[in-house]
Amino acid sequence: MAATTHTVTNQAPPLVGYDVFAADAVLTEGVARYAAPERLGEIRTELGELGRAAGSSQAQRWGAQANEHRPVLRTHDRYGNRLDEVEFHPAYHRLLGHAVSAGLTGAWSRPDGHLRRAAGFMVWSQVDAGHGCPVSMTHAAVPALRTDPELAAEWEPRLTSDAYEPGLLPPGGKPGALFGMGMTEKQGGSDVRANTTVAEPLAEEGAYTLTGHKWFCSAPMSDAFLVLAQAPGGVTCFLLPRVLPDGSRNTFRLQRLKDKLGNHSNASSEVEFDGTTRVRRVGEEGRGVATIIGMVAATRLDCVLGSAALMRQAVAQAVHHAAHRSAFGGLLVDKPLMRNVLADMALESEAATTVGLRLAAAMDSGDERDRLLLRLAVPAAKYWVTKRAPVLAAEALECLGGNGYVEESGMPRLLREAPVNSVWEGSGNVQALDVLRALRRDPEALNAFLTEVGLARGADHRLDGAIKDLLSELADLEGIEGRARRLVERMALVLQGSLLVRYAPPETADAFCASRLGGDWGGAFGTLPHTLDLASVVERARVPF
Structure with missing residues (x-):
């Protein structure tokens, strides 16, 4: 064979070996803005350690391996005994173990816990988004469990532990536990009041058996699940352990794993309950939706954070490529049209991260106005941020050209991952209708929202105009659902x-403000007014490398 026919030139070096947290100016500034000064140093140290791990070549290999080697369902052993287990690649367990040890399931008992956890979730999710599903649900299960002090005392220390041990074992024998969730049924979808799974009470107080199914049950390898079922008093929330206190396995028949567009490292399943599935009631009978709503709100916020993380990684990769790739006589990042595209995506990413951190800080504050703000801002942010992630991921992929279209770049994985957060925990219509519901039932929530946005009143005329237009739209409720x-x-x-x-x-x-609020913006990324200082916007998003 001939010697080398060409040398490799004009290719961007791999974006690896950097601190994902420290390289993100928006994230570091947001943490400094909301954290208590006496805890800021400690939080920065924790997030810096996580950021360096996330940017390492080892973690990036774990992310690729966990997605390349998808979970495998094992329904039976060689003798025909039911197993109902899911087998994961070791890389998945390493990712999940690192997330748990970094405190990403332990926000509820720490000062500034939601803020530091949100920032860490955004950092570590840039390695792989799939394992963030059980991390998110374990974190979010705590407010539902707190409606039953006895259950909370038993399970909360396990959920907030920094120890991860895979495998189905009696919960009392594990240093930590993961939670999943099962609400959706095939005939009902988001309409959980149409669920047909039946809960029959037993003689023991709070104990029931289930008969029915779940069409989407996330993270089926978890130690326990929160599920909804029809009890005699109506839709009720229940805790379903995979292993019972005596060490026997609860009836939890895994029918199949979902073959999904993305989110390949994570297992989503269909599950059946056959009348011997034992559960414990959480909250009152007939109050299942109200009981689990705290979990839903927390996971919806994680949809915002997860989408913000995905957008940040997509923008970082696109800007990094453009800063090292030359074409038509200069670096791509210096070409006016490419700079416009990159700046437009950077704006979208910064706005998503900024709103996610504000909402996380509101969960920490305990202030009544912040509580009311969350009621409107979480579904609104979940609706919009998760809608923007897929189009941004596609544009970022295009910035790399053919290099971005091949799997080795990691960009196709980001693109496949992007739509899941707009579907999970209620699609766009569900979020929009939830906002309308809050506006009708809790007018003080609107006052809290308007107070928050009004803190910037007078600083930008385009923002002032947008607030005025919003007030006009809110004043006219005729046909509001159709334009929600x-x-x-x-x-x-x-x-x-x-x-x-x-x-x-x-x-x-x-x-x-010139683009999103002022009206001078096209339908695609890269249509910002050319008179703006776009170079500074792009440079702010660039990873120093």
Whole structure:
């Protein structure tokens, strides 16, 4: 064979070996903004350790391996005995173990716990998003369990533990536990009141058996699940352990794993209960939706954080490529049109991260106004941020050209992952209708939202105009359901604009308001007004490398 026919030139070096946290100016500034000063040093140290691990070549290999080697369902052993287990690649367990040890399931008992956990979740999710599903549900199960002090005392220390031990063992013999969730049934979807799974009470107080199914049961290898079923008093929340206290396995028949568009490292399943499945009631009979709503709110916020993490990684990869790739006589990052595309994506990413951190800080504060703000802002942000992630991932992939379309780049995995957060925990219509429900039932929530966005009033005329237009739209409730998506989109953009005007550099806030609120913006990324300082916006998003 001939000697080398060419040398490799003009290729960007791998974006590896860096601190994912420290390299993200938006994230570091947000943590400093909301953390108590006396704890900021400790939080930065924790997140720096996690950030360096996330940027390491080892962690990136784990992410690739966990997605390449998908979970495998083992329904029976060689003798025909039911197993109902899911087998994962070792890389998945390493990712999940690192997440648990980093405190990503332990926010509820730590000062600034939700803020530091949100930042860590965004950092570590950039390695792999799939294992974030059990991390998110374990974290989110705590408020539901707290409706039953006895159950909370038993399970909360396990859920918030920093120890991870895979395998189905009696919960009392494990240093930590993971939770999953089963609400969706094939005939009902998001309409959980149409669920047909039946719970029959037993003689023991709070004990029931289940008969029925779940069409989507996430993370089926978890130690326990929160599920909804029809009890004599109506839809009720139950705790379903995989292993019973005597060491025997609960009846939990895994029918198949879902073959999903993305989220390949994570297992999602269909599961059957045959009348011998034992569960414990959580909360009152007939109050299942109200009991589990705290879990839903927390996982919806994680949809925002997960999408923000995905967008950040996509933008980091695109800017990194453009900063090292030459074409038509210069670096791509210096070409006006490419700079416009990169700046536009950077704005979207910064707005998503900024609103996610604000909502996480609100969960920490305990302030009544913040509680009311969350009631509207979480579904609005979940609606909008998760909608923006897929289009941004596609644009970022395009920035790498053919290099981005091949699996080795990691960009196709980001693109496949992007839609899941808009579907999980309620699709776009569900979020929009939830906002309408909150507006009708809790007018004080709107006051809290308007107070929050009004903190930037007078700082930018385009933001002021957008707030005025929003008030006009809220004043006319005729046919509101048919235009709910537009209303919720405007609410999310106004909230993002208010936060950026208050906290982002002037060039970033100016570009956001000029495009998202001022009307001078096209339908695709890369249509920002050319007179803006786009170079500074791009440089802010660049990973120093």
